[in-house]
Amino acid sequence: MKNEYDVVVIGAGVVGCMVARWLARYQLDILVIEKEADIGMGASSANSAIVHAGYDPVPGTLKAEMNVAANPMWDTLAGELNFGFDRRGDYVVAVNHGELLDLEKLLQQAQKNGVPGMHIITAAEMKHREPNINPDTTGALWAPTGGICDPFQVTIAAAENAIENGATFLLETAFQDFILDSHKIIGIKTNRGDLKCRWVVNAAGIYADEVMHKVGVRPEFKIQARRGEYLILDRADLAINNVLFPVPSEKGKGILVTATLHGNTIVGPNANVLPDKEDHSVSRDGMDELQQGAAKLVPSLNLRSTIALFAGMRAYGNAPSENPKVKYSSDFIIEIPKTVKGLVNLGGIESPGLTAAPAIAQRVVDLMKDAGEKFVERKVWCPIRPSRPHFREMNQEEQIKLVKKDPGYGRIICRCENVTEGEIIAEMHAPIPARTYDAFKRRTWLGTGRCLGGFDMPRVVDIMSKEMNVSPLEITKKGGSSLFLTGITKIQEGG
Ligand SMILES: Cc1cc2nc3c(=O)[nH]c(=O)nc-3n(C[C@H](O)[C@H](O)[C@H](O)COP(=O)(O)OP(=O)(O)OC[C@H]3O[C@@H](n4cnc5c(N)ncnc54)[C@H](O)[C@@H]3O)c2cc1C
Numbered sequence: 253m254k255n256e257y258d259v260v261v262i263g264a265g266v267v268g269c270m271v272a273r274w275l276a277r278y279q280l281d282i283l284v285i286e287k288e289a290d291i292g293m294g295a296s297s298a299n300s301a302i303v304h305a306g307y308d309p310v311p312g313t314l315k316a317e318m319n320v321a322a323n324p325m326w327d328t329l330a331g332e333l334n335f336g337f338d339r340r341g342d343y344v345v346a347v348n349h350g351e352l353l354d355l356e357k358l359l360q361q362a363q364k365n366g367v368p369g370m371h372i373i374t375a376a377e378m379k380h381r382e383p384n385i386n387p388d389t390t391g392a393l394w395a396p397t398g399g400i401c402d403p404f405q406v407t408i409a410a411a412e413n414a415i416e417n418g419a420t421f422l423l424e425t426a427f428q429d430f431i432l433d434s435h436k437i438i439g440i441k442t443n444r445g446d447l448k449c450r451w452v453v454n455a456a457g458i459y460a461d462e463v464m465h466k467v468g469v470r471p472e473f474k475i476q477a478r479r480g481e482y483l484i485l486d487r488a489d490l491a492i493n494n495v496l497f498p499v500p501s502e503k504g505k506g507i508l509v510t511a512t513l514h515g516n517t518i519v520g521p522n523a524n525v526l527p528d529k530e531d532h533s534v535s536r537d538g539m540d541e542l543q544q545g546a547a548k549l550v551p552s553l554n555l556r557s558t559i560a561l562f563a564g565m566r567a568y569g570n571a572p573s574e575n576p577k578v579k580y581s582s583d584f585i586i587e588i589p590k591t592v593k594g595l596v597n598l599g600g601i602e603s604p605g606l607t608a609a610p611a612i613a614q615r616v617v618d619l620m621k622d623a624g625e626k627f628v629e630r631k632v633w634c635p636i637r638p639s640r641p642h643f644r645e646m647n648q649e650e651q652i653k654l655v656k657k658d659p660g661y662g663r664i665i666c667r668c669e670n671v672t673e674g675e676i677i678a679e680m681h682a683p684i685p686a687r688t689y690d691a692f693k694r695r696t697w698l699g700t701g702r703c704l705g706g707f708d709m710p711r712v713v714d715i716m717s718k719e720m721n722v723s724p725l726e727i728t729k730k731g732g733s734s735l736f737l738t739g740i741t742k743i744q745e746g747g
Pocket residue numbers: 262263264265266267268285286287288291292293294295296297298299300301302303304425426427428455456457458459479480481521563564565566567601602603604605606607608
């Protein structure tokens with residue numbers, strides 16, 4: 253393993269991967285380290301998947317600035333990196349007269365933030381655009397620049413493009429401490445040994461406070477885990493085609509009902525601070541909260557067709573806005589601290605962090621330039637990340653052609669989502685090879701249908717075991733000790 257880099261990025265969530273993609277345009281040796289067995293296993297794969305228009309953040313905050321700067325970048329980004337993105341707009345739906353007045357305030361906030369094209373539509377218009385909407389609606393705020401994406405595809409596409417342009421990713425590699433020479437970072441300690449570097453980008457999500465505290469930066473800054481629970485409905489049931497928010501409260505944007513790029517409807521998230529940053533459990537109370545939230549927007553939603561539950565952790569920080577004119581106590585931190593040389597410090601990147609990721613990445617480059625880093629563009633830099641074939645998205649002619657070329661694409665492994673053996677094997681040989689069941693799930697969408705992997709899982713384990721040349725007993729769901737199988741129950745004759 254090489255042990256000297258110009259820049260080490262801690263954390264391969266959407267922010268770390270986007271930063272790596274942005275930096276990889278320049279002649280820099282970049283390493284991204286990730287403590288988990290795959291990239292994007294934190295907040296970046298457990299969120300609402302909304303590319304926010306930018307009306308929600310408090311004007312004058314970094315959250316507002318980054319959100320509004322990033323939103324228009326998504327069309328080019330999706331085109332270059334080949335991930336799914338649909339700018340279908342979103343609605344904030346009022347259900348009484350008081351909430352209608354709140355929409356006016358939200359519209360004014362949108363205008364202050366510089367969000368284009370927003371206006372209030374009547375109740376009749378809202379009912380026309382979404383026939384399943386609560387019949388008591390009194391009107392809605394329409395944000396045409398809102399969109400939806402597949403957040404994991406975004407993360408992996410950014411990472412793969414960074415790799416294509418020379419960056420290195422190390423999984424199961426945890427940052428432990430900095431190595432300093434006086435007040436200058438000259439390297440880091442990891443569970444796999446020491447690494448030398450000139451710059452470290454702290455993109456550790458929910459653990460960013462613990463990273464910055466290792467060099468005494470912002471000792472008062474604390475990240476709390478604010479859990480958001482979700483439920484996913486079966487595609488075969490009522491499908492909502494729109495992104496529907498309730499009127500926001502002091503607790504946040506509220507429980508939304510939204511379409512996903514994969515055609516399911518999801519409901520969530522609620523917002524509850526938990527003592528344990530790793531507690532991804534879902535709760536009975538949480539489900540009740542989601543049910544009430546869903547009923548407010550779409551009373552006809554049949555939650556009996558729920559097929560899966562999940563939870564994501566927001567990195568809820570206590571950083572006051574740097575803007576002296578703004579009273580706000582939970583802003584993003586995007587800075588190069590004065591007290592230590594070589595650290596780019598990102599903290600409190602909760603929502604709209606997915607949306608803001610490309611603007612945050614650009615800001616990281618700008619901050620490093622201001623700090624004297626000489627950025628020289630690579631002679632050859634490729635902004636395009638080619639996507640791999642997704643069988644179910646192809647027409648019959650394309651499918652036949654693909655199967656002729658590689659018969660593996662003719663063998664369906666996941667029946668609910670039509671995922672083929674060819675796709676699974678392709679992911680094992682991708683720039684970041686999938687090595688766990690969940691890694692395939694995030695990349696190909698297998699196991700996410702009604703049977704939740706009941707049919708495909710044994711076959712995927714078998715394919716993985718053969719292709720990776722390991723015993724099926726070693727295959728894990730998500731790395732570490734998450735083994736599927738505990739032992740052999742019978743040995744076949746001759747086996
Ligand atoms: C419930 C919920 C809903 C949301 N909805 C939206 C939305 O609709 N739109 C939107 O724009 N934003 C949304 N967000 C916010 C968005 O998901 C996050 O802002 C974004 O994913 C943060 O990305 P990240 O890379 O900073 O963090 P993460 O994705 O958490 O990545 C941090 C990475 O750092 C790694 N790491 C931590 N410590 C170490 C270490 N010591 N060594 C090595 N690696 C380490 C972690 O394993 C992790 O992979 C939502 C968030 C949540 C939780």
